[in-house]
Amino acid sequence: MTQAHATDAAWSAIAAQLAPVEVIDQPVLVKKRSRDFFWYSPILNAQLRTRFGDLVAKPATRKEMAQCLAVAYRNDVPVVLRGGGTGNYGQAVPLNGGLIVETTAMNRILEIGEGFVRVEAGALMADINAALVPHGWEMAMFPSTQDIATVGGFVAGGSAGIGSIANGPLREKGNIIQIKALSVEATPHEHVFDAEESLSIHHAWGLNGAITEVTLRTVPTRNWVGCMAGFASYADAYAAGYALASAPDVQIARKLCSVVDARIAGYFPRLDHHVPKGQHLLVSLVPREQLDAFRDLMAEHGGTVHLAMDETERQAAKLPHVFEFAYNHTTLQVLKSDRSATYQQIGVPDPADTGAITAIRAALGDDVWSHHEFTRAGGQIYCADLPIIWFRSAERLAEINTTYEAYGFTVYDAHVNVIEGNHMQPDYRHLAWKKRLDPKGLLNPGKSLVWEKVRHLSADKIEALQRSTNPE
Ligand SMILES: Cc1cc2nc3c(=O)[nH]c(=O)nc-3n(C[C@H](O)[C@H](O)[C@H](O)COP(=O)(O)OP(=O)(O)OC[C@H]3O[C@@H](n4cnc5c(N)ncnc54)[C@H](O)[C@@H]3O)c2cc1C
Missing domain, CATH: 3.40.462.40 (FAD-linked oxidase, cap domain/gating helix)
Structure with missing residues (x-):
């Protein structure tokens, strides 16, 4: 299913439905927020530089994020989550236009405990590290973009970073403790993914849920x-x-x-x-x-x-x-x-x-x-x-x-814009959860080739493909 492209008038109506959520509709600013670091690749630059969203929403709370997703669902428009926009492969570029939901205002550090930190998805990793150090902790790993990248974007789009030589990549057991993500439905629901289950959402490029909150492992800080x-x-x-x-x-x-x-x-x-x-x-x-x-x-x-x-x-x-x-x-x-x-x-x-x-x-x-x-x-x-x-x-x-x-x-080709790029096995767990959390397929459309082949199946049938093609 391809979403109908809404007219300018329809986007004005959508902006009105989003109130009181902050929206950005000036074309130059929407265009700016439609880009990431895809321009590292001349091949992706040629493909993606003219792909733009239509409207940006900046929810400040998970209730506001749920409202953004409900409005997108009601109007059948694509919705692309965006953190700091530092992804490399055009992960956050809206291929079919639509609503960009930027999370940077959802940036509270909710809890610091023994060996963990619980934060809202839009928190910057430099801010998380700065908050942790006085308590004697630091993030187990973070990307070199910590000053502008969000923790939600890292968990959805990144894989490893500074600390991974000591503590492994994000997907290593114990590094992601919990992810909470909203569905895109008439009334979005928040789903909780604990421990190993979080791999169903991790590195899914925002295709299968809007991450609201993340709990990550921390380690004792050192000089x-x-x-x-x-x-x-x-x-x-x-x-x-x-x-x-x-x-x-x-x-x-x-x-x-x-x-x-x-x-x-x-x-x-x-x-x-x-x-x-x-x-x-x-x-x-x-x-x-x-x-x-x-x-x-x-x-x-x-x-x-x-x-x-x-x-x-x-x-x-x-x-x-x-x-x-x-x-x-x-x-x-x-x-x-x-x-x-x-x-x-x-x-x-x-x-x-x-x-x-x-x-x-x-x-x-x-x-x-x-x-x-x-x-x-x-x-x-x-x-x-x-x-x-x-x-x-x-x-x-x-x-x-x-x-x-x-x-x-x-x-592992850095010059492709689909999640199943060169040598990446399709992750049917991701797609099964997409079916459950995003039944209309509105989240980040065009980024999974395999989704188009399996979207007609039930979530359980999609998940079964993981066991038959990629047993772990
Ligand atoms: C100079 C440079 C250095 C880098 N170094 C590293 C590195 O060391 N390690 C590494 O892994 N990566 C690295 N990257 C890639 C990138 O910086 C990281 O993956 C970063 O953490 C992405 O965070 P972001 O907030 O910018 O995400 P964005 O670019 O905004 O988004 C990335 C993806 O996540 C999705 N997304 C964002 N927020 C949410 C949400 N709340 N819910 C669901 N989906 C969401 C987006 O739709 C998109 O698909 C680097 C990139 C650059 C340009």
Whole structure:
């Protein structure tokens, strides 16, 4: 079913029905809120830059959010949830127009307890961390966009971040304690997803419910020191990264472990006078009391620690957080100077195999610059390459993907706008809950190809497909 496109007059009527919820209808502001960071990809940029919503609503409470969803249901219009709009694949871009529900006014921190924090979906993660630290806690993990990204957007669109090398990705058991989400019905109902059940909503791109509240695991905070170590060879920097990732927590309990090609580091002018030019970098956060062990480990691999600052020292030096040179911020630092760069998401088959990294770097050529992120899941170490790619054409990008695959790496294509992108298995649990919570299929239409094939089935039948195609 495709929703009928409402006329301008109909949108005025919808805006009136939304009162007293704050609405934004100036076209320039609605257009601004229809975008995310899809422009990292020249391919997505061409597809998505002219896709806009029709009206923005900014609920301040869950009652107001329920009203927004009820109005969308009554008028049969698409509805796209939006947090900070920092998603990378056009996750929050309204493909069929419609109502954008921006959650940033629903931002209260509701409860801080032993090992958990309960917050409204629109809370910014930097604010959550700031509230936690005086109580001796911090988020178990957060994305490098913590200053503008919401916790609801992270749980709906993100996967891992700073802390994941210590505490796993979001989907790791115990990291998401509870998610509450509203249905899109005449009278929206709030559903509660506890523990493992929360995976039914996590990373569903806002397709199957409007998240109102999230409870996440927290961990004891420490005096973290942001570090940058320099290496003459990428292979040494990578091997040091693997050694750091595998170090026992009692030795070095790092919460970030990123390796960045020297050519990318050349695009980090804020680090001038702190880190020598031409060095491959290992970017990390380590506890103050383990700094000496970290220095020793870097030296064992031929590296030197050039920068080591805790939060107070960093602020005094007016430097960005070290994680603003990691994850997808690395890409952003390059894009700030040159929009012809793009990136890709690559799974490394054996993180311990430095030789395979050297071989693929040689095979790829000068238009692909490596950047590796180490994480941990289920006690195992994983590594992803998020390389800078100097974009020449879609054909050359496809050739780069093929080269990675020929060497046994997995391409999780960052240049597609559907949730079942390259190598992602359809998640029928997501779609079963979509059937239950969004029976008209109004939430973020167009983002799931598989939904169109299964929407005629009952929720139970859709869920059964998960067991038959993707048993866990
Ligand atoms: C520079 C940069 C660095 C990044 N680093 C990381 C990183 O370290 N780790 C990582 O995982 N990601 C990263 N990302 C991606 C992105 O920042 C995160 O996923 C972020 O947490 C998204 O939050 P947001 O509030 O901006 O969500 P949005 O972009 O607003 O939304 C993301 C998705 O969630 C849905 N959504 C938003 N709110 C709700 C809600 N209340 N209920 C249901 N659905 C909702 C939207 O519809 C959309 O599909 C990065 C992106 C950039 C540009």
